[in-house]
Amino acid sequence: MIDDLFHERLRSSLDHCVKCTICETACPVANVTPLFPGPKYAGPQAERFRAHGQPADESSVDYCSGCGLCTMSCPQGVKIAELNAHARYAVKQRKGVPLRDRLIARPTVLGRLGTPVAPIANAMLKARPARVLAERVLGIHRDAPVPRFAGRRFRTWARRRQAPGVGTKIVYFHGCGTEYYEPDVGEKVVAVLEHNGYSVEIPEQDCCGLPLQSNGLFEDARKYVQRLARALAPHARDGTLIVGNATSCTLMLKREAREILGLEDDPDLALVSRQTYDICELLLELHDRGQLRTDFEPVEEVVAYHAPCQQQGHWIGKPALELLALVPGLDVRELDARCCGIAGTYGFKREKYQIAMDAGAELFNQVEASGARVVACDSETCRWQIEHGTRRPSVHPIELLHQAYRL
Amino acid sequence: MEKLSADVLVIGGGATGAGVAWDAALRGLDVVLVERGDLATGTSGRFHGLLHSGGRYAVKDPSAAHECARENGVVRHVAADCVEDTGGLFVATPFDDPAYADRFAEGCRKTGVPCEEIEPARALREEPRLNPGISRAFRVPDGSIEVWKLVWALARGAQDRGARVLPYHEVVAVHRGGDQVHGARVRNTRTGQELDVEAAVTVSASGAWAGQIAAMAGIEGVHVKPGRGIMIAMSHRLVNTVINRCQLPTDGDIIVPIETVCVIGTTDVGTDDPDDHTIIQAEVDAMLEDGERLVPGFKQARALRVWTGVRPLFEDRKENGATDTRDVTRAHALLDHRERDGVTGFFTITGGKLTTYRLMAEETVDAVCLQLGDARPCTTSAEPLAGSENGEYHRVGDRLGRREQRLLDDQLICECELIPRKRIEETIRWRGTTDLDDLRRLLRLGMGPCQGGFCIYRVAGILHGLDGIDTPDANAGLIDYVRERWKGVWPVLYGDQLRQARLDEWIYQGVLDVEHLQ
Ligand SMILES: Cc1cc2nc3c(=O)[nH]c(=O)nc-3n(C[C@H](O)[C@H](O)[C@H](O)COP(=O)(O)OP(=O)(O)OC[C@H]3O[C@@H](n4cnc5c(N)ncnc54)[C@H](O)[C@@H]3O)c2cc1C
Ligand code: SF4
Ligand code: SF4
Numbered sequence: 001m002i003d004d005l006f007h008e009r010l011r012s013s014l015d016h017c018v019k020c021t022i023c024e025t026a027c028p029v030a031n032v033t034p035l036f037p038g039p040k041y042a043g044p045q046a047e048r049f050r051a052h053g054q055p056a057d058e059s060s061v062d063y064c065s066g067c068g069l070c071t072m073s074c075p076q077g078v079k080i081a082e083l084n085a086h087a088r089y090a091v092k093q094r095k096g097v098p099l100r101d102r103l104i105a106r107p108t109v110l111g112r113l114g115t116p117v118a119p120i121a122n123a124m125l126k127a128r129p130a131r132v133l134a135e136r137v138l139g140i141h142r143d144a145p146v147p148r149f150a151g152r153r154f155r156t157w158a159r160r161r162q163a164p165g166v167g168t169k170i171v172y173f174h175g176c177g178t179e180y181y182e183p184d185v186g187e188k189v190v191a192v193l194e195h196n197g198y199s200v201e202i203p204e205q206d207c208c209g210l211p212l213q214s215n216g217l218f219e220d221a222r223k224y225v226q227r228l229a230r231a232l233a234p235h236a237r238d239g240t241l242i243v244g245n246a247t248s249c250t251l252m253l254k255r256e257a258r259e260i261l262g263l264e265d266d267p268d269l270a271l272v273s274r275q276t277y278d279i280c281e282l283l284l285e286l287h288d289r290g291q292l293r294t295d296f297e298p299v300e301e302v303v304a305y306h307a308p309c310q311q312q313g314h315w316i317g318k319p320a321l322e323l324l325a326l327v328p329g330l331d332v333r334e335l336d337a338r339c340c341g342i343a344g345t346y347g348f349k350r351e352k353y354q355i356a357m358d359a360g361a362e363l364f365n366q367v368e369a370s371g372a373r374v375v376a377c378d379s380e381t382c383r384w385q386i387e388h389g390t391r392r393p394s395v396h397p398i399e400l401l402h403q404a405y406r407l
Numbered sequence: 408m409e410k411l412s413a414d415v416l417v418i419g420g421g422a423t424g425a426g427v428a429w430d431a432a433l434r435g436l437d438v439v440l441v442e443r444g445d446l447a448t449g450t451s452g453r454f455h456g457l458l459h460s461g462g463r464y465a466v467k468d469p470s471a472a473h474e475c476a477r478e479n480g481v482v483r484h485v486a487a488d489c490v491e492d493t494g495g496l497f498v499a500t501p502f503d504d505p506a507y508a509d510r511f512a513e514g515c516r517k518t519g520v521p522c523e524e525i526e527p528a529r530a531l532r533e534e535p536r537l538n539p540g541i542s543r544a545f546r547v548p549d550g551s552i553e554v555w556k557l558v559w560a561l562a563r564g565a566q567d568r569g570a571r572v573l574p575y576h577e578v579v580a581v582h583r584g585g586d587q588v589h590g591a592r593v594r595n596t597r598t599g600q601e602l603d604v605e606a607a608v609t610v611s612a613s614g615a616w617a618g619q620i621a622a623m624a625g626i627e628g629v630h631v632k633p634g635r636g637i638m639i640a641m642s643h644r645l646v647n648t649v650i651n652r653c654q655l656p657t658d659g660d661i662i663v664p665i666e667t668v669c670v671i672g673t674t675d676v677g678t679d680d681p682d683d684h685t686i687i688q689a690e691v692d693a694m695l696e697d698g699e700r701l702v703p704g705f706k707q708a709r710a711l712r713v714w715t716g717v718r719p720l721f722e723d724r725k726e727n728g729a730t731d732t733r734d735v736t737r738a739h740a741l742l743d744h745r746e747r748d749g750v751t752g753f754f755t756i757t758g759g760k761l762t763t764y765r766l767m768a769e770e771t772v773d774a775v776c777l778q779l780g781d782a783r784p785c786t787t788s789a790e791p792l793a794g795s796e797n798g799e800y801h802r803v804g805d806r807l808g809r810r811e812q813r814l815l816d817d818q819l820i821c822e823c824e825l826i827p828r829k830r831i832e833e834t835i836r837w838r839g840t841t842d843l844d845d846l847r848r849l850l851r852l853g854m855g856p857c858q859g860g861f862c863i864y865r866v867a868g869i870l871h872g873l874d875g876i877d878t879p880d881a882n883a884g885l886i887d888y889v890r891e892r893w894k895g896v897w898p899v900l901y902g903d904q905l906r907q908a909r910l911d912e913w914i915y916q917g918v919l920d921v922e923h924l925q
Contacts, residue, residue, distance in 0.1 A: 015709035056804025
């Protein structure tokens with residue numbers, strides 16, 4: 001269910017469309033495949049043919065990856081990506097959600113299953129025959145950049161950790177990527193925060209529900225994000241900030257859960273939403289106040305930086321660029337390609353893998369041309385895709401800062 | 408001079424005239440239909456879009472209510488493809504007399520209008536944008552009806568049975584010899600050529616113009632008092648059910664969702680000239696206020712355009728002293744001029760509503776047959792129109808569904824209304840027209856938010872590429888279209904539509920400099 005009045009409010013933004021086509025030029029998907037007619041068509045135009053309780057026989061909107069670049073580029077304020085998300089939800093309501101989508105939308109379940117048997121699971125993920133089978137049976141593309149299980153969980157480390165207990169309190173929202181696949185990134189985030197005088201609390205937490213939402217499983221997504229908001233809200237209530245390195249998950253808390261799932265009225269979420277920061281956003285603010293430690297040692301490296309779509313959705317510019325500029329020796333090349341293509345779980349899917357790769361080609365070529373050996377990027381699934389598409393390591397900007405601090 | 412002869416000449420190609428032609432052709436009569444403009448460009452093409460359940464007249468005009476209730480069911484059956492089964496609600500807003508609701512329910516019961524009272528909360532669930540202050544809600548079988556589809560289905564059905572349908576043919580004289588009308592002289596308004604149509608019977612189905620046609624036949628005293636009403640189309644459907652205010656009929660009290668838009672209307676202002684399409688800004692402003700009462704936020708929503716239509720209200724001053732046009736009965740009037748004026752071979756059918764077009768046609772052709780001495784039964788209530796055979800109603804999402812099937816093999820030309828290239832080319836061919844307004848009515852070309860500001864150039868390009876159409880014709884079609892559209896846009900130039908108009912204008916004057924096309 002989508003609250004009807006909420007949907008109507010979203011829908012009314014279609015009135016602002018003047019058909020200028022700017023969104024179409026921004027859309028990474030429409031530019032590489034005729035299967036998706038583009039944001040103007042799928043959003044403000046098709047929406048006029050959709051009526052309450054009368055789902056139209058449509059399916060092309062399922063090719064929208066939900067990257068959100070259209071909404072960001074529309075000069076008139078049409079909520080294109082949000083309308084598309086609602087339309088995708090309706091399509092899935094009508095046609096059903098495939099098992100595959102239910103599965104890949106639940107990183108927690110996958111993580112819990114995979115972690116204890118990580119060596120076997122990872123071997124399977126590498127083994128060609130197993131991947132071919134998974135493609136046939138589940139529809140997960142054999143070449144898709146699925147991540148490797150770390151074999152340990154970030155929370156185990158967090159529980160054992162000796163918190164210094166001094167400094168400004170801050171809550172760390174680490175997300176599922178850190179929990180199951182990249183616990184070392186989480187450790188670096190904590191170290192950088194502590195180095196800057198924070199006392200980091202890591203409360204019990206679970207998935208933000210973003211993959212569920214982007215797969216049209218709105219009911220489950222709502223449950224997840226509301227549960228997460230309940231877990232974080234008590235900490236936020238006394239003014240403590242929440243910070244995360246998974247930029248799409250922090251965007252979910254800040255904006256998407258309210259603007260797509262219609263949770264405007266959830267008081268916990270409203271509070272959490274106000275207090276949530278992207279890690280680079282937080283550090284740059286600190287720097288602007290003269291409070292960021294700048295005892296960076298040189299890092300002699302050429303790094304390309306890609307701001308993922310979801311990071312741009314924060315409307316905070318590109319703070320990572322300014323932070324990395326503080327590190328001596330670091331030669332950062334800003335890329336302006338639209339999107340890496342992956343869009344969360346989109347590029348994992350058999351029928352969308354090639355579209356995602358084609359959408360990412362512009363970025364991959366830019367990386368190639370930049371001469372960089374490493375690509376910095378704020379979102380984990382984008383990093384996996386970039387590694388897959390460029391055969392170069394991709395890191396979170398915080399990892400470079402961590403390295404420069406020599407922590 | 409070219410001559411045509413027929414059993415029946417029908418003057419007027421609105422819903423009534425097309426209905427008469429179809430009915431008569433079905434009964435095996437040889438028919439010629441003439442219309443001075445394109446089909447359905449009189450009142451039928453300028454109406455509100457509502458297939459009445461009868462609820463609107465349940466208290467004020469019980470016989471009209473009863474007629475509507477009956478015909479509603481018939482039209483749903485025979486013209487399903489032109490009808491959207493939106494359903495209707497009568498809601499008592501805080502601005503309405505609370506006592507009316509019970510009178511309304513009683514009126515519906517007496518006149519046979521199916522009506523069910525529902526909880527206001529339920530109405531609000533179904534129509535989330537509705538005024539949350541409503542205190543009563545009644546569900547009725549209102550629907551919306553796509554008139555150009557209907558009129559063309561009637562006309563083409565008649566053509567298939569031998570009728571000759573002549574749009575852009577204006578009656579300039581009615582032939583009368585003694586006490587007998589035996590046809591008319593018509594002028595092709597595009598070529599200026601005239602022709603005579605000889606007919607045993609002439610039916611004037613010319614709506615608000617019926618007085619003019621009667622006068623041509625030398626018959627005085629056919630008073631059709633035109634009642635002008637405005638309507639405003641909004642850029643998307645704010646409601647998906649026909650919403651009526653539960654009160655005695657007044658201005659701006661109905662919102663009809665039809666195709667991709669919803670239309671609020673209407674007013675009723677007496678005028679002397681059926682071709683009077685004056686739009687008064689104060690009426691537009693008042694109408695938007697009325698919208699706000701039904702749907703809060705209405706004034707912030709984007710309005711697309713405004714137009715007016717004139718009601719054909721037949722008035723006999725001798726029997727009915729009413730002066731407010733809304734008080735004149737909406738029931739139709741069939742005049743057999745043999746009985747009334749001693750003139751054989753001539754009938755006038757006027758008044759009524761679009762909803763009752765079929766009944767009006769049936770009564771007319773019954774009388775025609777009677778006069779011809781050849782009683783043939785009417786079959787229009789059993790014979791579905793082409794496209795409606797399977798009884799499936801039209802749905803707003805149909806076009807999107809069809810477009811989705813054709814994404815890869817047909818170019819999209821009109822993006823707002825999702826009209827692909829092949830559809831446009833086919834239509835140009837069968838209509839044999841370069842008039843983009845003809846295409847608009849058949850396809851809804853350029854009727855969406857940009858009002859043709861983008862697609863119309865593409866269509867002009869298609870025209871240029873088609874064999875047998877020369878450049879000046881194609882260019883003229885383009886310029887005429889844009890000017891015509893503009894007329895309905897200026898009264899609602901605010902907010903989003905103003906922004907659109909600016910962009911459209913830059914394209915028109917700046918980027919393409921269309922005004923200086925040769
Ligand atoms: C504002 C408004 C809203 C309305 N809304 C609704 C509604 O929602 N539902 C409903 O059921 N009814 C509605 N009606 C009523 C309905 O539209 C009319 O009753 C109906 O369309 C009349 O159809 P008609 O064919 O009789 O007349 P018309 O459609 O007017 O047809 C008469 C035709 O005769 C032609 N003509 C005139 N002179 C000549 C000539 N010399 N030679 C050749 N042709 C000629 C005209 O061009 C015209 O096309 C509305 C009316 C108005 C004014
Ligand atoms: S950018 Fe905005 S205004 Fe322009 S076409 Fe896209 S939705 Fe419409
Ligand atoms: S969300 Fe991204 S993929 Fe979807 S329409 Fe917008 S720009 Fe295109």
